[in-house]
Amino acid sequence: MPSTPTNVAVNVRFLLPGGRLEGIGKFSFEVLRNMVRDHPGCTFHFLFDRPYDERYRFADNVVPHVLHPPARHPALWLAWFEGAVALWLARVRPDVFLSLDGFTSLATRVPRVTVFHDLAFEHFPDDVGRLPQLYYRTNRGVIVR
Secondary structure, three states: OOOOOOEEEEEOOOOOHHHOOOHHHHHHHHHHHHHHHHOOOOEEEEEEOOOOOHHHOOOOOEEEEEOOOOOOOHHHHHHHHHHHHHHHHHHHOOOEEEEOOOOOOOOOOOOEEEOOOOOHHHHOHHHOOHHHHHHHHHHOOOOOO
């Protein structure tokens, strides 16, 4: 029987300061608030890409980390996930890396759980810019159609 992870790294780059949460941020907030509460024996390492709002430290079992650069552009997404996050994961070696925004580091041996919030870029490609579309297609992993 597999053991329960005790050190969980989480991509929380959509938990924006000042409570400006939309879509993925609101989803992440609700899922993580409940997950942290329901698993007090786990340590959750929240990986932010910018200074964070203290309200996202839901309990004492949350340890915030700020990894640079801020990932708000496709080129910076790559630098953040494949650079800063991959290096952090290699150094800390958590039991699992959870990413709730559909993106993950491909340059890690840490087991990953990636949640796809939506597939709008697949269904409405004309509504997504060329650079983000290229990034999505290259780095989002395997999408089952």
